[in-house]
Amino acid sequence: MKKEKDSGQLFSEEIILAPPARFDFFSTIHAHGWIDLPPFTRLDGRAGFARVDALPSGAVVRLEVSAPGGYPCKEIHVEAVSDRPLDDGGRERVAAMAARMLRLDEDFSEFHALCRRRGEPWRRFARGQGRLLRCPTVFEDLVKVICTTNIQWSGTRRMLAGLVEAFGAPAPRGLWQKLFPLPRVIARASLEDFSARVRLGYRAPYIHALAGEAAAGRLDEESWLDKRLPAGELKKKLLSIKGIGAYAAASMLMLLGRYGEIPADSEFRKWMGEKYFPGEMFDLQKALAVYQDWGRWQGLAYWLEMTHG
DNA sequence: TTCCAGGGGTAGA
DNA sequence: TCTACCCATGGA
Numbered sequence: 001m002k003k004e005k006d007s008g009q010l011f012s013e014e015i016i017l018a019p020p021a022r023f024d025f026f027s028t029i030h031a032h033g034w035i036d037l038p039p040f041t042r043l044d045g046r047a048g049f050a051r052v053d054a055l056p057s058g059a060v061v062r063l064e065v066s067a068p069g070g071y072p073c074k075e076i077h078v079e080a081v082s083d084r085p086l087d088d089g090g091r092e093r094v095a096a097m098a099a100r101m102l103r104l105d106e107d108f109s110e111f112h113a114l115c116r117r118r119g120e121p122w123r124r125f126a127r128g129q130g131r132l133l134r135c136p137t138v139f140e141d142l143v144k145v146i147c148t149t150n151i152q153w154s155g156t157r158r159m160l161a162g163l164v165e166a167f168g169a170p171a172p173r174g175l176w177q178k179l180f181p182l183p184r185v186i187a188r189a190s191l192e193d194f195s196a197r198v199r200l201g202y203r204a205p206y207i208h209a210l211a212g213e214a215a216a217g218r219l220d221e222e223s224w225l226d227k228r229l230p231a232g233e234l235k236k237k238l239l240s241i242k243g244i245g246a247y248a249a250a251s252m253l254m255l256l257g258r259y260g261e262i263p264a265d266s267e268f269r270k271w272m273g274e275k276y277f278p279g280e281m282f283d284l285q286k287a288l289a290v291y292q293d294w295g296r297w298q299g300l301a302y303w304l305e306m307t308h309g
Numbered sequence: 310t311t312c313c314a315g316g317g318g319t320a321g322a
Numbered sequence: 323t324c325t326a327c328c329c330a331t332g333g334a
Contacts, residue, residue, distance in 0.1 A: 016313095033315085041328090092321095145315095146317095148315045148316075149314090149316045150315085150316040150317080150330095150331095151315075151316090154333065155314075156315075157331080200330080200331085202329045202330045202331085203331095206317090242318075243316090243317070243318090244317085245316060245317045246317090247316060247324095251315080265314090265315045265316075266314065267315050286316065
Protein backbone atom coordinates (compact mmCIF):
# COMPACT_ATOMS: atom_id res chain seq x y z
CA MET A 1 0.00 0.00 0.00
CA LYS A 2 1.24 3.49 -0.73
CA LYS A 3 -0.05 6.90 0.18
CA GLU A 4 -0.56 9.91 -2.00
CA LYS A 5 -1.00 13.52 -1.01
CA ASP A 6 -4.46 14.97 -0.52
CA SER A 7 -6.08 17.17 -3.16
CA GLY A 8 -8.17 19.95 -1.66
CA GLN A 9 -11.18 18.74 0.17
CA LEU A 10 -10.81 15.15 -0.89
CA PHE A 11 -8.06 12.73 0.06
CA SER A 12 -6.73 10.24 -2.43
CA GLU A 13 -4.49 7.27 -2.05
CA GLU A 14 -3.68 4.21 -4.01
CA ILE A 15 -3.74 0.74 -2.55
CA ILE A 16 -2.02 -2.05 -4.44
CA LEU A 17 -3.35 -5.55 -4.01
CA ALA A 18 -1.50 -8.70 -4.99
CA PRO A 19 -3.82 -11.07 -6.86
CA PRO A 20 -3.64 -14.84 -6.55
CA ALA A 21 -1.78 -16.79 -9.23
CA ARG A 22 -3.40 -16.85 -12.69
CA PHE A 23 -5.89 -14.15 -11.79
CA ASP A 24 -7.91 -12.86 -14.74
CA PHE A 25 -9.03 -9.34 -13.84
CA PHE A 26 -10.87 -8.67 -17.09
CA SER A 27 -12.93 -11.85 -17.00
CA THR A 28 -13.71 -11.36 -13.31
CA ILE A 29 -15.24 -7.93 -13.72
CA HIS A 30 -17.11 -8.88 -16.90
CA ALA A 31 -18.14 -12.40 -15.91
CA HIS A 32 -21.76 -11.36 -15.55
CA GLY A 33 -23.67 -8.13 -15.74
CA TRP A 34 -23.03 -6.77 -12.25
CA ILE A 35 -20.54 -4.13 -13.45
CA ASP A 36 -23.42 -2.43 -15.29
CA LEU A 37 -25.68 -2.22 -12.25
CA PRO A 38 -25.42 0.93 -10.11
CA PRO A 39 -23.63 1.91 -8.03
CA PHE A 40 -21.01 0.04 -10.10
CA THR A 41 -19.85 2.06 -13.07
CA ARG A 42 -17.30 1.18 -15.71
CA LEU A 43 -14.12 3.18 -16.00
CA ASP A 44 -13.63 5.20 -19.13
CA GLY A 45 -11.12 3.81 -21.59
CA ARG A 46 -9.77 0.98 -19.46
CA ALA A 47 -10.91 -2.18 -17.77
CA GLY A 48 -12.13 -1.57 -14.26
CA PHE A 49 -14.97 -0.25 -12.19
CA ALA A 50 -15.75 2.47 -9.73
CA ARG A 51 -18.29 2.79 -6.95
CA VAL A 52 -18.84 4.77 -3.77
CA ASP A 53 -19.23 3.09 -0.41
CA ALA A 54 -19.30 4.04 3.24
CA LEU A 55 -16.83 2.59 5.72
CA PRO A 56 -17.81 1.65 9.29
CA SER A 57 -15.99 4.78 10.48
CA GLY A 58 -18.45 6.90 8.52
CA ALA A 59 -15.91 7.85 5.88
CA VAL A 60 -17.28 7.77 2.36
CA VAL A 61 -14.89 6.37 -0.22
CA ARG A 62 -14.98 6.29 -3.97
CA LEU A 63 -13.13 3.18 -5.11
CA GLU A 64 -11.65 2.94 -8.56
CA VAL A 65 -10.49 -0.60 -9.19
CA SER A 66 -8.33 -1.43 -12.18
CA ALA A 67 -5.39 -3.57 -13.20
CA PRO A 68 -2.60 -2.60 -15.59
CA GLY A 69 -1.54 -5.07 -18.25
CA GLY A 70 -3.35 -8.17 -19.38
CA TYR A 71 -3.46 -11.74 -18.22
CA PRO A 72 -2.18 -12.89 -15.85
CA CYS A 73 -2.87 -9.93 -13.62
CA LYS A 74 0.21 -8.87 -11.64
CA GLU A 75 -1.31 -6.23 -9.42
CA ILE A 76 -4.66 -4.64 -8.71
CA HIS A 77 -4.86 -0.90 -8.24
CA VAL A 78 -7.47 0.48 -5.89
CA GLU A 79 -7.63 4.24 -5.92
CA ALA A 80 -9.52 5.40 -2.87
CA VAL A 81 -10.83 8.96 -2.82
CA SER A 82 -12.39 9.93 0.46
CA ASP A 83 -13.86 12.90 2.23
CA ARG A 84 -11.33 12.40 5.02
CA PRO A 85 -7.88 10.82 5.33
CA LEU A 86 -8.02 7.06 5.72
CA ASP A 87 -6.40 5.55 8.77
CA ASP A 88 -4.91 2.04 8.79
CA GLY A 89 -8.31 0.56 9.58
CA GLY A 90 -9.88 2.43 6.70
CA ARG A 91 -7.21 1.26 4.29
CA GLU A 92 -7.62 -2.31 5.44
CA ARG A 93 -11.36 -2.02 4.99
CA VAL A 94 -10.99 -0.68 1.45
CA ALA A 95 -8.58 -3.47 0.57
CA ALA A 96 -10.92 -6.07 2.05
CA MET A 97 -13.87 -4.64 0.16
CA ALA A 98 -12.03 -4.80 -3.17
CA ALA A 99 -10.76 -8.30 -2.42
CA ARG A 100 -14.27 -9.43 -1.59
CA MET A 101 -15.79 -7.98 -4.77
CA LEU A 102 -13.07 -9.65 -6.86
CA ARG A 103 -13.15 -12.84 -4.74
CA LEU A 104 -9.37 -12.84 -4.37
CA ASP A 105 -9.43 -15.36 -1.54
CA GLU A 106 -11.62 -17.90 -3.28
CA ASP A 107 -9.95 -21.11 -4.39
CA PHE A 108 -10.81 -22.30 -7.90
CA SER A 109 -7.93 -24.75 -8.27
CA GLU A 110 -10.20 -27.80 -8.20
CA PHE A 111 -12.44 -26.34 -10.89
CA HIS A 112 -9.47 -25.36 -13.04
CA ALA A 113 -7.98 -28.84 -12.67
CA LEU A 114 -11.30 -30.31 -13.86
CA CYS A 115 -11.27 -27.97 -16.85
CA ARG A 116 -7.70 -28.99 -17.75
CA ARG A 117 -8.54 -32.68 -17.40
CA ARG A 118 -11.48 -32.35 -19.79
CA GLY A 119 -9.34 -30.76 -22.49
CA GLU A 120 -10.83 -28.49 -25.15
CA PRO A 121 -12.92 -26.45 -25.07
CA TRP A 122 -12.96 -26.47 -21.28
CA ARG A 123 -9.24 -26.04 -20.93
CA ARG A 124 -9.53 -22.32 -21.76
CA PHE A 125 -11.38 -21.75 -18.47
CA ALA A 126 -8.37 -22.93 -16.47
CA ARG A 127 -6.72 -19.57 -17.19
CA GLY A 128 -7.99 -18.10 -13.96
CA GLN A 129 -11.65 -17.91 -14.92
CA GLY A 130 -14.67 -18.49 -12.74
CA ARG A 131 -14.75 -15.47 -10.49
CA LEU A 132 -18.00 -13.52 -10.69
CA LEU A 133 -17.89 -9.91 -9.57
CA ARG A 134 -19.96 -9.42 -6.45
CA CYS A 135 -21.15 -6.59 -4.25
CA PRO A 136 -19.59 -5.51 -0.95
CA THR A 137 -22.66 -6.73 0.94
CA VAL A 138 -24.86 -9.81 0.68
CA PHE A 139 -27.88 -7.51 0.97
CA GLU A 140 -26.95 -5.67 -2.22
CA ASP A 141 -26.47 -8.95 -4.09
CA LEU A 142 -29.85 -10.19 -2.84
CA VAL A 143 -31.67 -7.07 -4.00
CA LYS A 144 -29.97 -7.22 -7.38
CA VAL A 145 -30.75 -10.88 -7.91
CA ILE A 146 -34.43 -10.25 -7.11
CA CYS A 147 -34.32 -7.50 -9.70
CA THR A 148 -33.20 -9.98 -12.37
CA THR A 149 -36.33 -12.12 -12.02
CA ASN A 150 -38.99 -12.07 -14.72
CA ILE A 151 -37.56 -8.97 -16.34
CA GLN A 152 -35.28 -8.17 -19.24
CA TRP A 153 -31.78 -7.00 -18.45
CA SER A 154 -32.63 -3.43 -19.45
CA GLY A 155 -35.37 -3.54 -16.84
CA THR A 156 -32.95 -4.75 -14.20
CA ARG A 157 -30.66 -1.83 -14.95
CA ARG A 158 -33.54 0.61 -14.86
CA MET A 159 -34.77 -0.69 -11.50
CA LEU A 160 -31.35 -0.58 -9.85
CA ALA A 161 -30.69 2.91 -11.19
CA GLY A 162 -34.04 3.99 -9.79
CA LEU A 163 -33.44 2.38 -6.43
CA VAL A 164 -30.01 3.96 -5.99
CA GLU A 165 -31.27 7.33 -7.15
CA ALA A 166 -34.32 7.32 -4.88
CA PHE A 167 -32.90 5.75 -1.71
CA GLY A 168 -29.11 5.87 -1.99
CA ALA A 169 -27.31 8.35 0.21
CA PRO A 170 -25.66 11.11 -1.80
CA ALA A 171 -21.89 11.02 -1.68
CA PRO A 172 -20.01 14.10 -0.47
CA ARG A 173 -19.32 16.73 -3.08
CA GLY A 174 -16.74 15.62 -5.58
CA LEU A 175 -17.44 11.91 -5.26
CA TRP A 176 -20.33 12.39 -7.72
CA GLN A 177 -22.17 9.17 -7.09
CA LYS A 178 -24.82 7.79 -4.82
CA LEU A 179 -24.29 4.82 -2.53
CA PHE A 180 -26.31 1.64 -2.59
CA PRO A 181 -29.29 2.12 -0.26
CA LEU A 182 -28.91 0.87 3.29
CA PRO A 183 -31.55 -1.61 4.48
CA ARG A 184 -32.70 0.75 7.21
CA VAL A 185 -33.24 3.59 4.75
CA ILE A 186 -35.52 1.43 2.63
CA ALA A 187 -37.23 -0.01 5.70
CA ARG A 188 -37.87 3.45 7.11
CA ALA A 189 -40.08 4.30 4.12
CA SER A 190 -43.62 2.98 4.04
CA LEU A 191 -44.28 0.31 1.46
CA GLU A 192 -46.56 2.72 -0.36
CA ASP A 193 -43.87 5.39 -0.53
CA PHE A 194 -41.21 2.86 -1.49
CA SER A 195 -43.36 1.42 -4.28
CA ALA A 196 -44.23 4.85 -5.59
CA ARG A 197 -40.65 6.12 -5.70
CA VAL A 198 -39.09 3.13 -7.49
CA ARG A 199 -40.79 1.21 -10.26
CA LEU A 200 -40.02 -2.29 -9.06
CA GLY A 201 -43.36 -3.82 -9.95
CA TYR A 202 -44.44 -6.72 -7.78
CA ARG A 203 -40.88 -6.97 -6.45
CA ALA A 204 -41.35 -3.85 -4.32
CA PRO A 205 -42.96 -5.62 -1.32
CA TYR A 206 -40.31 -8.37 -1.48
CA ILE A 207 -37.42 -5.91 -1.38
CA HIS A 208 -39.10 -3.72 1.21
CA ALA A 209 -39.67 -6.72 3.47
CA LEU A 210 -36.13 -7.97 2.88
CA ALA A 211 -34.74 -4.58 3.88
CA GLY A 212 -36.85 -4.66 7.02
CA GLU A 213 -35.51 -8.06 8.02
CA ALA A 214 -31.92 -7.05 7.29
CA ALA A 215 -32.27 -3.74 9.12
CA ALA A 216 -33.70 -5.50 12.17
CA GLY A 217 -30.80 -7.94 12.15
CA ARG A 218 -33.10 -10.92 11.74
CA LEU A 219 -31.56 -12.04 8.46
CA ASP A 220 -27.90 -12.29 9.48
CA GLU A 221 -27.10 -12.45 5.78
CA GLU A 222 -23.40 -11.65 6.12
CA SER A 223 -22.93 -14.95 7.95
CA TRP A 224 -23.88 -16.74 4.73
CA LEU A 225 -20.37 -16.19 3.45
CA ASP A 226 -19.13 -18.71 6.02
CA LYS A 227 -17.91 -21.72 4.07
CA ARG A 228 -18.68 -23.99 7.03
CA LEU A 229 -22.38 -23.44 6.43
CA PRO A 230 -23.62 -26.44 4.40
CA ALA A 231 -24.85 -25.45 0.93
CA GLY A 232 -28.19 -27.17 1.54
CA GLU A 233 -28.79 -25.14 4.67
CA LEU A 234 -27.85 -21.97 2.85
CA LYS A 235 -30.28 -22.79 0.05
CA LYS A 236 -33.09 -23.21 2.58
CA LYS A 237 -32.35 -19.80 4.07
CA LEU A 238 -32.41 -18.24 0.61
CA LEU A 239 -35.66 -19.93 -0.40
CA SER A 240 -37.32 -18.69 2.78
CA ILE A 241 -36.99 -15.12 1.49
CA LYS A 242 -40.03 -13.92 -0.44
CA GLY A 243 -38.99 -13.13 -3.98
CA ILE A 244 -36.23 -15.74 -3.99
CA GLY A 245 -37.17 -18.94 -5.80
CA ALA A 246 -35.12 -21.70 -7.41
CA TYR A 247 -33.46 -19.50 -10.02
CA ALA A 248 -32.64 -16.66 -7.64
CA ALA A 249 -31.40 -19.05 -4.95
CA ALA A 250 -29.03 -20.72 -7.41
CA SER A 251 -27.76 -17.30 -8.53
CA MET A 252 -27.22 -16.22 -4.93
CA LEU A 253 -25.45 -19.48 -4.12
CA MET A 254 -22.99 -18.75 -6.92
CA LEU A 255 -22.42 -15.23 -5.63
CA LEU A 256 -21.83 -16.74 -2.19
CA GLY A 257 -19.22 -19.08 -3.65
CA ARG A 258 -21.34 -22.23 -3.99
CA TYR A 259 -21.55 -23.49 -7.54
CA GLY A 260 -23.48 -26.75 -7.18
CA GLU A 261 -26.75 -25.45 -8.62
CA ILE A 262 -27.66 -24.01 -12.00
CA PRO A 263 -29.80 -20.87 -12.25
CA ALA A 264 -32.35 -22.39 -14.60
CA ASP A 265 -33.99 -19.35 -16.13
CA SER A 266 -35.26 -18.57 -19.61
CA GLU A 267 -31.67 -17.90 -20.67
CA PHE A 268 -30.68 -21.40 -19.55
CA ARG A 269 -33.56 -23.04 -21.42
CA LYS A 270 -32.79 -21.06 -24.57
CA TRP A 271 -29.09 -21.92 -24.43
CA MET A 272 -29.70 -25.61 -23.75
CA GLY A 273 -32.14 -25.78 -26.66
CA GLU A 274 -29.57 -24.28 -29.02
CA LYS A 275 -26.49 -26.08 -27.76
CA TYR A 276 -27.57 -29.52 -26.58
CA PHE A 277 -31.09 -30.18 -27.83
CA PRO A 278 -31.47 -28.48 -31.23
CA GLY A 279 -34.83 -29.35 -32.71
CA GLU A 280 -35.57 -31.66 -29.78
CA MET A 281 -38.06 -31.56 -26.97
CA PHE A 282 -36.42 -31.53 -23.55
CA ASP A 283 -37.50 -30.91 -20.01
CA LEU A 284 -35.69 -29.20 -17.17
CA GLN A 285 -34.44 -32.43 -15.60
CA LYS A 286 -32.89 -33.55 -18.87
CA ALA A 287 -31.24 -30.17 -19.34
CA LEU A 288 -29.85 -30.05 -15.80
CA ALA A 289 -28.44 -33.57 -16.23
CA VAL A 290 -26.03 -32.26 -18.90
CA TYR A 291 -23.85 -30.61 -16.26
CA GLN A 292 -24.44 -33.09 -13.45
CA ASP A 293 -20.98 -34.64 -13.57
CA TRP A 294 -19.43 -31.28 -12.73
CA GLY A 295 -20.72 -31.88 -9.20
CA ARG A 296 -20.21 -28.88 -6.97
CA TRP A 297 -18.98 -26.85 -9.94
CA GLN A 298 -21.91 -27.37 -12.32
CA GLY A 299 -23.30 -23.86 -11.99
CA LEU A 300 -19.95 -22.40 -12.98
CA ALA A 301 -19.43 -24.88 -15.82
CA TYR A 302 -22.80 -23.91 -17.29
CA TRP A 303 -22.25 -20.19 -16.84
CA LEU A 304 -18.80 -20.13 -18.44
CA GLU A 305 -19.82 -22.34 -21.35
CA MET A 306 -22.96 -20.30 -22.00
CA THR A 307 -21.24 -16.93 -21.82
CA HIS A 308 -18.34 -18.06 -24.02
CA GLY A 309 -20.48 -19.45 -26.81
C1' DT B 310 -51.91 -4.53 -29.20
C1' DT B 311 -49.92 -8.56 -27.42
C1' DC B 312 -46.24 -11.14 -25.59
C1' DC B 313 -42.95 -12.06 -22.23
C1' DA B 314 -38.54 -11.34 -19.59
C1' DG B 315 -31.86 -13.61 -16.38
C1' DG B 316 -39.63 -16.00 -12.05
C1' DG B 317 -42.07 -16.45 -7.78
C1' DG B 318 -46.15 -16.68 -4.49
C1' DT B 319 -50.26 -18.87 -3.44
C1' DA B 320 -54.36 -21.73 -3.46
C1' DG B 321 -56.16 -25.94 -4.41
C1' DA B 322 -55.64 -30.55 -5.76
C1' DT C 323 -45.36 -32.32 -4.77
C1' DC C 324 -47.66 -30.48 -8.91
C1' DT C 325 -50.53 -27.24 -11.54
C1' DA C 326 -53.00 -23.05 -12.67
C1' DC C 327 -53.32 -18.55 -12.07
C1' DC C 328 -51.87 -14.15 -10.72
C1' DC C 329 -48.41 -10.69 -9.90
C1' DA C 330 -46.10 -4.93 -12.08
C1' DT C 331 -43.36 -3.14 -15.43
C1' DG C 332 -41.66 -1.82 -19.84
C1' DG C 333 -39.16 -3.38 -24.08
C1' DA C 334 -39.89 -5.65 -28.46
